[in-house]
Amino acid sequence: MKTAADIIKSNSNRIMKSWEDRVKNEISASQISSNLALRNQLPNVLDDISEILTRYDGFLEVERNEKYNEIIKNSLDHGRHRATSSHYTVKQILQEYVIFHRVLTEVLEENEVYSKEVGIVLKYTLETAMLTSASSFSDSLQEMREKLIGALAHDIRNPISAAYFALDIIDPEDDKERIKKLKSMGLGSLKKALELVEGLLDAISIKAGEGITLNFEAIDIIEEIKWVCEEANQIYLNEVILQSNTKDSFGVFDGTAIRRVVENLVTNAIKYGARDEPVRVILEDSHEEIVIRVHNEGESIDEKHQTEIFEFLKRGRETDNSRLESWGMGLTIVKSVAIAHGGKVDLKSTDAHGTTFSLSLKKYFNEPGKVRTKLNYSEK
Template sequence: MTVASEILKRNSSQIMENWESLVKKEIPASNISSDLALRNQLPNVLEDIADIIDLYDEFSELEKNKKYEAILKNSYDHGRHRATTSHYTLQQILKEYVIFHKVLTETLVKNKVYTKKVGNTLKYTLETAMLTSATSFSDSLQEMREKLIGTLAHDIRNPISAAYFALDVINSSDDKERIESLKTMGLRSLKKSLDLVEGLLDAISVKAGEGITLNFSEIDLVREIRWVYKEASEIYNNEINFECKEKEIIGIFDGTALRRVVENLVANAVKYGSRNSKIAMMIENAVDEVVIKVHNIGKPINKSSQSEIFEFLNRGSKSQNSELAGWGMGLTLVKSVALAHGGKVTLESNKEQGTTFSIILKKNFNQPGKVRTELNYSPN
């Protein structure tokens, strides 16, 4: 068994190259990923298998060892990664492991170290890894659907409440200008609710690597964000400032998605900032891009958590980091929307200057029309 283990470790690079070549031929979705992303946790799974073959003759001893726990973790992470990779399916993940088994077996046979005992151990460990990855993949997709639906459902409450308020306070004795103002407010809020309901229906059918659907059109970004500012000023007790030197900024954007993104950041600024502290909303204009910033004063986000905070699936279904536990999927959607606009989201947070989220957007990155966003995976 030790010799077989050494063969696998010595030939690990060639094994992964052979596996990758076959996977790219037989699994179309694999061609979307870079070589490093495609391999993901499988080199670690290979190392775990080699160690298991080296250490154990009996399956009854296998589950007591940390190496067995390691292969469970690595195959679990592999499944979660595939859930954020576009066009992957459960069948394709299982096929990846079938190909992996084939390449490992061929390597052992070629080096004349394949025995019944080695084959049984290899089969058992790979079946365990396969089952773990498949379960993780399915659970991750379900988790994404639930979080997307939950986030959208939560966001629908505000415009419905605003519409209800507008209709409730209209009085027949009010002057015409007030009635028209409340009517406009109610219709605008109901229109926003309908847009969110459409997104809610899209979330039910989300597949691997997919987020929400965006609808791009030529709009004035300043008008959209100013509306968020006015609404937030009415909802929250905090003083909210809005800064923008431009009267209008025209570009190809999804106005509904960007309003939701900024609303999310303002809500977080209220939730995690110092009580009743000032919140600043800013728009900075450049030739080809625009930056939206939301700033608050309060407890800073730990430096070690700042990159992880945008990666919903990286954190697992139950985050071990208590600082991140309350952020849900909101910031993952913020990142997805920014990327879909050809931009990115950045975070600066320290005790002296407070916390600033910046959303950088390209003005004309997209053509008008609908686009499904992607949930990107960043290896830890």
């Protein structure tokens, strides 16, 4: 079997190229990915198979031996990656491995090194990879749903709390203007809560590579930001200060999504920032885009975590940083909303200058209407 392993190593590029061509011809979801993204962890799986074949020279009963389980990590990562790739299904992942098996078999037969023993090793290693990738794919989708629903459910608390506060402090003896203002605030918060409930129901049906549905319309985005700051000042002890270089900022935005994003950043700034320092929301408007910055003083975020903090699937289920994990799905949504607006999100965090999240949004990147976002934009 050492010879078969050597053939696989020397023909690895050819094997991957043949696999790519067949996959793109037979699996529709693969056609929207670059070659690098499509290959993902499969070259590593190929290396694993080659190493396993080398170890089993002389042949042992592979079905009773657990040494081929080293293939699990790379096939697990492959499944998680496919969960962030649009239109993939479990069936298509299994089909990828079937094609992979066929290509390997053809190359080994062509070089006259395919045998019963080699075939059994391929069978058990690839069955392990198939089951692991399929399970990882399904688990990752379920994880996305659970975290997205959890994030949405959490976000509903703020407008409901604000509505409760506004309605609770209404006094029949108050003057009409105060009652009218408090009633308007309460009803406005409940309306926003209902909008979030719609997103909650929508999240239940997400598929691979999908995130929340955004509803773009022509609005003044500053009104949404003002609402967030006013609501936060009612709920939290930290002062939330809004600074803007303009009185209005019109564009085509999803106001509900941007409001949720800013609420998330403000809530985190208060939760993780210095208790006695204000949180600043700074809005800078230019001709083509707006930039929203949320700044807090206090303990910084470790530099090595400042990129992965936005992608919970890339981190996996476990992390050695409890603070990082507690940011949950919220920052993943922040990133997906920014990119859906043709923008990006940046993070700068130091002990000397505090933490600043910057959200840039193109003002006319979208036409009015609904668009379903992605949750993971690690592919290029």
